[in-house]
Each structure stands twice: as C-alpha cells, then as structure tokens.
Amino acid sequence: MEDGIMKNNGRICLDYSGILKKTIAEEGLSPREIKKYAPAVKKAVEKLTLRRASGSVGFADLAGDSENAREIQKYVSSVRGKYEFLVVLGIGGSALGPRALIDALAPPFYNFRSGSARHGWLKIIIADNISPEFIKGLFEVIPLTRTLFNVITKSGSTSETLSVFSIVRKKLAKRFGNDWKRRIVATTDADKGFLRDFVWKNSLKAFSIPSNVGGRFSALSSVGLFPAACAGIDIISLLEGASSVDKLCFGSNLFKNPSAMYAALNYIYYGRGRRINVFMPYHEGLATFSDWFAQLWAESLGKKENLLGKNVFVGPTPVKAKGVTDQHSQLQLYTEGPQDKLITLLSVDKFTSVKIPEIGDFVFSGRDLRELFRAEEIGTKLSLLEAHRPVLSIKMPEVNAFFLGQLILMLETATAVYGEMLGINAFNQPGVEYGKIIAKKILAGKKVESAVKGVEKYCV
Amino acid sequence: MEDGIMKNNGRICLDYSGILKKTIAEEGLSPREIKKYAPAVKKAVEKLTLRRASGSVGFADLAGDSENAREIQKYVSSVRGKYEFLVVLGIGGSALGPRALIDALAPPFYNFRSGSARHGWLKIIIADNISPEFIKGLFEVIPLTRTLFNVITKSGSTSETLSVFSIVRKKLAKRFGNDWKRRIVATTDADKGFLRDFVWKNSLKAFSIPSNVGGRFSALSSVGLFPAACAGIDIISLLEGASSVDKLCFGSNLFKNPSAMYAALNYIYYGRGRRINVFMPYHEGLATFSDWFAQLWAESLGKKENLLGKNVFVGPTPVKAKGVTDQHSQLQLYTEGPQDKLITLLSVDKFTSVKIPEIGDFVFSGRDLRELFRAEEIGTKLSLLEAHRPVLSIKMPEVNAFFLGQLILMLETATAVYGEMLGINAFNQPGVEYGKIIAKKILAGKKVESAVKGVEKYCV
Numbered sequence: 010m011e012d013g014i015m016k017n018n019g020r021i022c023l024d025y026s027g028i029l030k031k032t033i034a035e036e037g038l039s040p041r042e043i044k045k046y047a048p049a050v051k052k053a054v055e056k057l058t059l060r061r062a063s064g065s066v067g068f069a070d071l072a073g074d075s076e077n078a079r080e081i082q083k084y085v086s087s088v089r090g091k092y093e094f095l096v097v098l099g100i101g102g103s104a105l106g107p108r109a110l111i112d113a114l115a116p117p118f119y120n121f122r123s124g125s126a127r128h129g130w131l132k133i134i135i136a137d138n139i140s141p142e143f144i145k146g147l148f149e150v151i152p153l154t155r156t157l158f159n160v161i162t163k164s165g166s167t168s169e170t171l172s173v174f175s176i177v178r179k180k181l182a183k184r185f186g187n188d189w190k191r192r193i194v195a196t197t198d199a200d201k202g203f204l205r206d207f208v209w210k211n212s213l214k215a216f217s218i219p220s221n222v223g224g225r226f227s228a229l230s231s232v233g234l235f236p237a238a239c240a241g242i243d244i245i246s247l248l249e250g251a252s253s254v255d256k257l258c259f260g261s262n263l264f265k266n267p268s269a270m271y272a273a274l275n276y277i278y279y280g281r282g283r284r285i286n287v288f289m290p291y292h293e294g295l296a297t298f299s300d301w302f303a304q305l306w307a308e309s310l311g312k313k314e315n316l317l318g319k320n321v322f323v324g325p326t327p328v329k330a331k332g333v334t335d336q337h338s339q340l341q342l343y344t345e346g347p348q349d350k351l352i353t354l355l356s357v358d359k360f361t362s363v364k365i366p367e368i369g370d371f372v373f374s375g376r377d378l379r380e381l382f383r384a385e386e387i388g389t390k391l392s393l394l395e396a397h398r399p400v401l402s403i404k405m406p407e408v409n410a411f412f413l414g415q416l417i418l419m420l421e422t423a424t425a426v427y428g429e430m431l432g433i434n435a436f437n438q439p440g441v442e443y444g445k446i447i448a449k450k451i452l453a454g455k456k457v458e459s460a461v462k463g464v465e466k467y468c469v
Numbered sequence: 470m471e472d473g474i475m476k477n478n479g480r481i482c483l484d485y486s487g488i489l490k491k492t493i494a495e496e497g498l499s500p501r502e503i504k505k506y507a508p509a510v511k512k513a514v515e516k517l518t519l520r521r522a523s524g525s526v527g528f529a530d531l532a533g534d535s536e537n538a539r540e541i542q543k544y545v546s547s548v549r550g551k552y553e554f555l556v557v558l559g560i561g562g563s564a565l566g567p568r569a570l571i572d573a574l575a576p577p578f579y580n581f582r583s584g585s586a587r588h589g590w591l592k593i594i595i596a597d598n599i600s601p602e603f604i605k606g607l608f609e610v611i612p613l614t615r616t617l618f619n620v621i622t623k624s625g626s627t628s629e630t631l632s633v634f635s636i637v638r639k640k641l642a643k644r645f646g647n648d649w650k651r652r653i654v655a656t657t658d659a660d661k662g663f664l665r666d667f668v669w670k671n672s673l674k675a676f677s678i679p680s681n682v683g684g685r686f687s688a689l690s691s692v693g694l695f696p697a698a699c700a701g702i703d704i705i706s707l708l709e710g711a712s713s714v715d716k717l718c719f720g721s722n723l724f725k726n727p728s729a730m731y732a733a734l735n736y737i738y739y740g741r742g743r744r745i746n747v748f749m750p751y752h753e754g755l756a757t758f759s760d761w762f763a764q765l766w767a768e769s770l771g772k773k774e775n776l777l778g779k780n781v782f783v784g785p786t787p788v789k790a791k792g793v794t795d796q797h798s799q800l801q802l803y804t805e806g807p808q809d810k811l812i813t814l815l816s817v818d819k820f821t822s823v824k825i826p827e828i829g830d831f832v833f834s835g836r837d838l839r840e841l842f843r844a845e846e847i848g849t850k851l852s853l854l855e856a857h858r859p860v861l862s863i864k865m866p867e868v869n870a871f872f873l874g875q876l877i878l879m880l881e882t883a884t885a886v887y888g889e890m891l892g893i894n895a896f897n898q899p900g901v902e903y904g905k906i907i908a909k910k911i912l913a914g915k916k917v918e919s920a921v922k923g924v925e926k927y928c929v
Contacts, residue, residue, distance in 0.1 A: 022928045022929060023928065023929045024924060024927060024928045025927050025928075025929070026921035026924045026926075026927040026928075027921070029921060029927065031921065032921050100793075100794060100797045101794075101797025101798055102797070104794075105798065116606060116609075117602050117603050117605070117606025117607070117609075118594075118606045118607060118609070118610040120581075121580075121610035121611075122609070122610055126609070134578075137794050138753045138791070138793060138794045139793060139838050139841060139842050139845075140751075140752055140753035140754070140793075140820075140842065141820040141821045141822065141823045141837075141838045141839045141842060142577050142752075142753065142754065142820065142821050142868075143577050143753035143754070144823055144838060145577070145821055145823050146576060146577025146578045147577070147578060149576075149577075149578070149582070149586070150578040150581035150582055151581075167797075168832070168833060168841065168845075169793060169797075169841070169845075171828070171831050171833070172825045172831075172833050172836075172838060172841055173838075174828070175825055175826050175827070175828035175831060175833075175834065176823065176824075176825060176826060176838075178826075178828055179826040179828075203829070203831065206829075207828075207829060210829075224797075225798075264929065265929060266929065267929040270929045284745075284807060284809055285744075285745065285786055291600075292600055292602075293598045293600035293602065293603035294600070294602065294603070300798075303798065303799070304797075304798035304799070307798065307799050307801065307802040307806075308798060308799075308801040308802065310802075311801050311802025311803070311805055311806035312801075312805055312806070313804075313805035313806075313856075322805065322806060322807050322808065323806065323807065324802045324805070324806030324807060326745055326786075326788060326802065326806070326809070326810070328786060328788055329789065331598070333560075333598060333599060333600075333629060334560055334561075334564075334597050334598045336901060336904065337560045337561025337562070337627075337629075337684075337764075337901070338561055338565065338685075338760070338763065338764035338767065338768060339763070339764070339767050339768075340900065340901050340904065341767065341768040341771050341772075341898045341899075341900040341901050342767040342768065342770075342771025342784045342786065342900075343771070343900075344773075344900035344901070344903070344904075345771055345772055345773035345782065345784070345899070345900035346767075346771035346772070346773075346782060346783065346784030346786070347744060347782050347783065347784060348782065349744055349786070350786070360600075360601040360602065361601045361602055361605055362601070363601045363604055363605050363636065364636075365632045365635055365636060366635050366636060366638075366639040367635070368631070368634070368635035368638055368639075368667075369663070369666075369667060369670075371631050371632075371635060371663065372628070372909070372912075373628060373631070373632050373635075373912065374635065376632075376912060377601075378599050378601045378604060378632060378633075378636075379601045380912060381599060381628065381629070381632055381908070381912065382599050382600060382601060383911075384907075384908040384909075384911040384912050385599075385628075385629075385904065385905075385908045387907060387908070387911055387917065388903075388904035388905060388906070388907035388908035388911070389904045391903075391904070391907050391917065392900075392901075392903040392904035392907065395903060396900075404928075408602075438801045439801075439805070440800065440801040440802075440803075440804035440805035440852075440856075441796060441797070441800050441801050441804070441852075443804070443848075443851075443852040443855060444796065444800065444804075444845065444848035444849045444851070444852035445845075445848060446848070447844075447847060447848035447851050447852065448841070448844040448845045448847070448848035449832070449844075451843075451844040451847055451848070452832075452833065452836060452840060452841065452844050457847065457851070461486035461487075461489060461491065461492050464484060464486045466486075467484060467485050467486040467489065468482045468483065468484045468485075468486075468864075469482060469483045469485070469724060469725060469726065469727040469730045
C-alpha cells in the first residue's frame with residue numbers, strides 16, 4: 010500500500026520508515042546515524058545470548074517447552090465443560106500475561122457467550138487487585154460449584170495473591186469439605202516458596218514456572234498458558250510462533266533483527282529526550298496487550314543503578330493507547346504537544362468484513378468498517394509524521410496465536426536488549442521492596458514515621 | 470492517621486504535603502514558592518469565571534440542571550426491567566464519562582449479575598471502537614430483543630459512532646420493522662448535526678448536550694447521566710456532589726481551592742521538567758476513571774499554539790495506574806526512574822471489610838483486606854517520598870455518587886484553570902482534524918501522498 014503499511018504474511022515486522030530524516034526532517038534519523046549503533050547493539054545481543062546460554066535468563070527458552078504445553082492441554086481437557094469459570098488469582102505478571110492472551114485470542118465479548126458458544130471452554134475472570142469491594146463482589150457473582158481457581162505467584166509469597174487465595178480456600182473448604190483441593194490449580198516456582206510448600210502438603214494440582222523466568226517475562230510459561238488453554242486458545246501455536254522468530258530476534262545484525270532495531274531506536278530517542286513511549290495497537294483485542302507491554306517495559310528498564318552500581322535513574326515511561334478509540338482522547342496531545350515521545354503503532358493486516366449500511370446521506374454508507382478502521386489508522390500515522398513525530402510501526406499479518414507468540418518474543422527480547430544497552434539489570438525490581446516493608450510494618454502495628462508533621466495544614 | 474492520610478468526611482480534598490521541601494528536599498517546594506503563583510492563579514480563575522459567565526464554557530453549570538436529570542430518571546423508569554442491556558455507541562468523551570461513572574458506582578462485576586441482583590437495571594456495554602471483530606462480536610452476544618441502544622455524539626457527525634449506529638439501525642429495522650425507533654435513544658446537540666436531524670426526521674427519543682459543553686467535559690450532562698441512570702446510579706446525588714464544591718472550585722484563593730492548587734502545582738512542576746502526570750486511584754472501581762481523566766487532561770492541555778497564536782507545543786502526558794495492582798507493574802519505574810513525573814494518588818477513606826482467614830503460617834492470616842490495601846497504599850506513598858518523588862494525594866471520604874460528583878467538578882475545573890495558566894485554549898482539539906481529512910481522502914479513493922518512498926527497505 011502506498012501509505013507505508015506493507016504486507017508481510019510470514020511474520021511480524023518492524024517498519025521504521027516513520028523515524029527517518031526524509032520522513033520527519035530534523036526529528037528523524039538517517040540510516041547512517043542508526044548504523045553507528047550497530048556495534049553497541051551487537052554487543053548487547055551477544056551479552057544477552059550469553060546470559061541465556063548460562064541459564065540465568067530463561068524467557069526465550071519457554072517457547073521450546075511444548076511438553077509442558079501438552080501437559081496443560083491434557084489437564085484442561087479434563088475440566089472443559091465441567092466448570093463454567095476459571096478465576097485467576099494473580100497480580101502483575103501473573104495477571105497481565107494471561108489477560109493479554111485471552112483478550113487478544115479468545116472471541117470478543119468472550120465472557121458474555123453461552124457455554125455452547127464457548128464450546129465448553131471456561132469463562133475467565135482475572136482478579137488482580139485486593140480492592141475490598143472488588144473481591145467481595147467477585148464472590149457475589151461466581152457460582153462456587155462451577156468455578157475453578159488458578160492461583161499464580163512466581164515467588165509463592167505474593168501478599169495480595171495469597172490473601173485472596175486464603176479467602177477462596179476457606180470458602181471452598183466450607184462448601185465442599187476435602188474436595189476443595191480439586192478446585193484449585195497452582196502455578197508457582199517448581200521447588201520453593203510458600204505456595205509450593207502448600208501444594209505439596211495438600212497434594213494440589215500445580216504447574217511450574219522455571220526459576221530463571223521472572224513474572225513479567227512469564228506470559229509463555231504456565232502462567233499464561235494454563236488460563237489461555239482454559240479459554241480454548243491454541244497454546245501450541247502460540248509457542249510455535251515464538252520459536253519461529255527466536256533466531257531472528259537473537260541475530261546480531263541490527264538491520265536484520267526487529268528486536269534489536271526496536272531496542273536501538275528506543276535507546277537513541279531516549280537519549281534525545283524522548284522518554285515517553287506510546288504503545289498504540291490498532292485492534293480492540295490488543296488493548297490489554299499494552300498493559301502487559303507497559304509492565305515489561307517499565308519494570309525492566311526503570312532503574313536507579315546501572316550494573317556498575319552507579320546511580321543513573323533511567324527508564325522510559327510506557328503509555329497505553331488504542332486505535333481508533335484514543336484518537337478521540339490522546340491523539341491531540343501526541344500531534345501537538347511537546348516533542349518528548351516516540352510512538353509505536355501496532356498495525357494488523359487482516360480484519361473481518363463488517364458492512365456499513367445506508368443511513369441517510371451519511372458519508373460512509375455502503376463502506377466497510379475495516380476500510381474505515383484502516384483509513385483512520387493511516388490518517389493517524391500521517392498526521393503524526395506531518396507534525397514531525399517519530400513513529401514506529403510493528404506489523405502483524407493477523408491477530409492469531411502464532412503471530413502473537415512472535416510479537417511477545419520480539420518485545421521481550423527487545424526489552425532485554427535495551428536493558429543491556431542501558432547497562433542495567435532488566436530482570437530485577439529493587440524499587441518496590443521499600444513499600445512492602447512499610448506495609449508490613451504498619452500491619453505489624455509498628456510506628457511508621459510520618460512523612461510530614463501537621464499534614465492538615467497542607468490540605469485544600 | 471500518622472501517615473498523612475487525613476480523614477475529611479465532608480468532601481474531597483487535596484493533600485499537597487507530599488510535594489513540600491520538608492518532605493522531599495530539593496525536589497519539593499516551600500509554601501512561599503507556591504504562594505508566588507497565587508496572583509497568576511487568581512487571574513486564571515477569574516478568566517475562567519468570566520468565560521463561564523459569558524456562557525462560552527458550560528461544564529460547571531451542568532450540575533445545576535437537575536430538571537434534565539429528573540427527566541432522564543423518568544424515562545429510565547420506563548425501560549427498567551424491560552431491557553436487559555443498554556449498549557452505548559460513542560467514542561472519546563461519549564464513552565469515557567459513562568464508563569467511569571458506571572465502573573465507579575455500579576456494583577462490582579455489574580454485568581455478571583442477574584436481573585434480580587441488578588434490581589432490573591440494565592447491563593451496560595460501551596462500544597467505543599470500530600475494530601471490526603469487536604463490533605461483529607457485539608452482535609453475537611447481545612439479545613437484540615432485550616437491548617436498548619444509546620447513540621451519543623456531541624457534534625452529531627462522529628464517523629465511528631454513526632457507522633456503528635447505521636449497522637444497529639439496520640439490524641433493528643430488519644427485526645422489528647418500524648418499532649426500531651423505540652429501541653434507540655440519541656444523545657446529541659440540541660439544535661444541530663446529522664444525528665439531531667435524524668432524530669427529528671424519525672421522532673426518536675433524545676437527550677441534549679448543551680452547545681457550550683465539549684465531549685470531554687460532558688460526564689455530568691446527559692452523556693454520562695443517561696447510561697449511569699440505566700445502571701441504577703443516583704444521578705441526582707452525583708449532580709448535588711458537583712454543586713456542593715462549585716463555589717470552592719471557583720474560589721480565587723489558591724490556598725482554599727483544591728482545583729486551583731492542583732492546577733498550580735501541576736503547572737509549577739511542568740515548568741520544572743516533570744511532564745508526566747501519573748494518576749493512580751487506590752480503588753478498583755476507579756481504574757477507568759483514570760481513562761476519563763487522561764482524555765480530559767491530554768486533549769485539553771496538549772496544544773501547539775497559545776491564545777496569541779504563538780507555537781508553544783505544550784502539554785503534560787497523563788499516565789493511568791491503579792493501586793495496588795500497578796505496584797507490581799509501574800511502581801519500580803516511578804520510584805527509581807528519571808525525575809520526570811508528578812504522581813497523584815487518589816485515596817479513599819472507607820472500604821468494606823473482608824476478612825483474610827488463616828492459611829498455614831501466612832503472615833496476613835486473620836487480618837482484613839482493607840487493612841492490607843491501606844497499608845500498601847501508605848507503603849507506596851512513603852516509598853515514593855523516600856525516593857524524593859513529588860506526590861499529590863486527592864482524598865475521597867467514600868466512593869459514592871455524591872463524592873464522585875465532587876471529584877469530577879474538581880478535576881474539570883483544575884484542567885480549565887491549568888489551561889488558563891498555560892495561556893492555551895483548553896476547549897478545542899485542532900490536532901485531530903488532519904488525520905480525519907486523510908482518512909476521508911483515502912475512503913474517497915483519492916491519492917494520499919506516501920510518507921516514505923520504498924518503505925520495504927525500512928522493514929526489519
């Protein structure tokens with residue numbers, strides 16, 4: 010197409026024509042400028058490859074574990090049609106991965122569909138908050154008899170998840186006696202943690218998360234796979250998609266590796282003061298995929314110290330948007346506001362046809378919704394470029410399990426490569442510990458020092 | 470409480486102790502520094518008050534129109550129990566306002582509840598995208614016989630909304646003949662636009678949006694009120710809440726006006742390079758309230774030109790987060806990343822009690838979910854302050870219609886005051902026109918100039 014939205018039916022790809030000097034003038038880069046970063050990128054990919062080979066970084070090897078996926082499928086076939094609901098108890102990576110998979114790949118309005126329309130697959134509720142009204146409400150709506158629970162925590166000790174789990178367990182035990190055990194599936198570390206001990210003690214059904222895979226990189230582990238499989242998603246195809254771009258995303262040539270190019274261009278623009286990364290999929294089903302990406306990006310790259318222990322206070326801020334909806338909400342800021350953003354449009358080639366019937370002299374009468382959708386996407390991209398805003402386009406032939414698997418691995422690898430380029434540890438999260446300690450102190454009744462004396466004076 | 474989370478049972482308030490020098494040292498402000506802005510704020514409030522008095526800015530007068538609210542309630546009582554679903558067709562302000570109201574004020578998991586548990590109020594689906602799979606899916610799940618449609622567009626000509634509306638109208642006409650007319654309620658400008666003409670021609674039921682109220686400021690107009698009332702929300706109380714803080718929010722003394730103080734502190738920190746505004750409610754039901762706020766903030770304040778026609782390229786970037794969930798996603802970046810953010814925590818005083826039962830030697834056994842929730846909120850705030858990050862706390866005694874009405878008016882007024890301080894027009898959105906023109910060109914088959922020649926060369 011003449012608009013720069015190229016078809017690529019074999020795999021996802023990254024189109025970076027929207028950041029070139031010849032497209033957006035002085036805000037853009039020349040191919041030569043990009044090329045200068047090729048050695049640094051090569052080094053970063055090599056470092057990451059070494060971490061992977063040494064076994065310390067495991068996310069990219071999840072795609073190869075089809076044995077685990079088949080075990081999950083086998084178990085899921087035993088609960089299909091038997092339960093109406095799967096309720097996932099998890100937070101952070103234990104919620105965002107499953108939700109992204111299900112929203113993208115299960116039929117739209119999935120939970121509204123009848124059992125036969127769902128072919129016996131389970132409705133999915135992901136309970137990722139402990140907001141009291143929310144948890145109380147959950148038990149008002151789910152039929153306990155027909156609900157299976159999946160408690161997910163990598164560490165096995167996540168306070169929020171275990172708190173809600175203990176509520177669930179008690180309700181189940183009260184209602185079903187010893188049979189409560191068959192209504193819970195745990196997903197946690199294979200060897201350690203409170204939840205793993207609990208699984209052993211009570212002989213619960215459980216799936217494992219490899220110890221070298223952190224929460225935010227766990228979408229392709231049992232964390233994402235089990236809930237996805239319960240919704241009838243083809244998890245084998247998901248893993249095959251990821252595997253199909255493994256070599257590509259770990260290639261050392263910047264100009265042949267979409268992960269490396271995505272990392273490099275983000276790195277370059279961060280250095281130029283563009284610390285905000287808008288991630289805008291044009292597909293309703295990918296709206297919550299942006300939340301998954303936001304965690305991956307923010308928690309991996311937002312770091313105080315680099316690997317040498319020096320204070321760097323680094324990290325891009327991911328911002329979620331969705332097309333076309335947020336053209337009516339965020340786009341005004343992105344086209345006219347400060348030059349502090351790098352925008353990624355996630356563009357899908359194939360959509361279903363939905364005809365727009367005649368209605369008076371309405372201008373789009375007789376057209377197709379997908380034409381309008383695509384035209385608006387192009388309009389958005391061109392209006393951003395016209396305003397000299399750098400735009401990256403990730404292109405996806407179609408939203409299905411295979412291509413989503415590709416996209417996940419591509420972005421996970423890009424995040425890790427970007428982390429290497431920044432010289433930080435992309436796999437820890439030291440900044441959230443302090444708040445946890447304070448919370449525990451408060452609950453233990455210990456005095457917490459007031460932040461401000463006489464706070465009432467500063468309330469309006 | 471010693472943590473700086475003060476009770477205020479009469480109304481919402483803004484606690485700015487988290488931005489003081491004595492709290493966060495050099496990243497903070499002294500009361501004297503804040504006071505320097507008092508004259509500018511006074512002027513901004515006065516300008517806004519003049520615009521309001523002249524009738525050009527109407528949002529703050531919506532709260533006084535209880536007559537309209539009662540008319541809506543009367544109509545809603547005629548459809549209550551008769552329909553199962555209300556489907557809202559709208560985008561941008563026509564979707565974000567209704568959704569925020571319903572998610573905050575209807576019972577949690579509202580659409581999962583049975584008709585009797587809903588007391589006959591209607592389930593609500595807000596269809597705010599034209600993603601083809603999404604619209605196709607909508608018609609696969611809603612029972613057409615038991616669905617009422619509310620088509621909302623201020624201008625009466627929003628392409629996306631009218632496209633889906635024409636699909637709906639045809640389906641209804643095919644199924645119910647001339648009776649299609651009784652299954653549609655239109656919300657649009659009182660006097661003009663395609664939809665208003667269509668309403669007249671077909672004698673449809675319709676509610677009006679005052680011409681001096683823009684989409685993103687329309688939550689308290691029929692746009693928000695009708696869907697909210699269909700979900701059983703007390704819209705009179707919502708308006709009363711807003712009215713109750715009208716005088717407060719239009720007061721000219723910075724230190725006595727939470728809207729003015731919120732605007733001023735955001736303005737000051739924007740000037741200090743903090744262009745990112747994280748908005749983080751601690752309440753699951755307020756998660757989509759952040760989306761409403763994000764549109765209000767981004768579209769009102771993101772502007773290329775000031776009122777004198779000078780290029781300024783100004784605008785803070787709102788970022789949505791929710792507590793406690795996003796402690797496991799965004800918080801790492803906010804505590805350790807760059808000093809480029811101003812964070813607003815939206816804090817609720819009153820929560821329901823949910824006991825956490827015993828489960829082995831789990832540390833929170835026997836506690837209450839709301840204790841844990843609150844302790845984590847305090848932990849988050851203190852960890853941000855410890856890292857010298859400026860934090861504003863908006864405090865809400867309870868999430869109900871009255872206090873939500875207060876919050877809406879407070880933030881709308883703050884946005885308008887901030888706009889006055891920036892010297893920009895907070896009530897237009899010129900930056901989204903270009904994309905619309907391009908989209909129409911494409912659909913008309915006209916040639917759109919390619920952004921880049923040979924785009925294939927720049928795909929990885």
